[in-house]
Amino acid sequence: MLKTILVFFSTIILSCGSTKKQTQNTSTEETTSTEETVDPQKLIEEGYMLGTIVYSDKEGDCPYTIQMPGDKMEFYYLDPINLEEKFKVDGQKVWIKFNGLRRMNRCDKATPAEIVDIKKGG
Structure with missing residues (x-):
């Protein structure tokens, strides 16, 4: 009799825990879909910079570079x-x-860089 009661309560406790996890997963999925909208001010605060992809087929140029705004230039x-x-x-x-x-530079006009994170801009 004691084993039956223990199994019953264990089942109830475990089922409550799994319901909580499903709710958390749903809210996480909703958050991910709303994060797709780009807030420029927030991205700047997080350290992102806006650039433009530039294609070139000229000799000595890299095929794809990113044009960035400069301070002095x-x-x-x-x-x-x-x-x-x-x-x-x-x-x-x-x-x-x-x-x-x-x-060493691979092309004449661009500085080598490793992209840490990239998002489509607007």
Whole structure:
């Protein structure tokens, strides 16, 4: 009799715990879908910069660079060593976080960079 009561209460406690997890998963999925809207101010606060993908087929140029706004210069170019295929669209605006790399340049006009995170811009 004691074992039956113990099994009954264990089942109730475990089923309550699984319901809670399902609710949490649903709220997480809803949050993810709302995060797709881009808030430029929030991205800037998080360290993202807005750039533009530039394609070039000229000799000595990297095929894809990212044109970034500059302080003293009008703009500068990054040579992203790990740019995903889905972002290789000429003229596409992107929000990026990047690390500069200390390595030899692959092209004349751009500085090597590793993309830490990238999002489509607007």
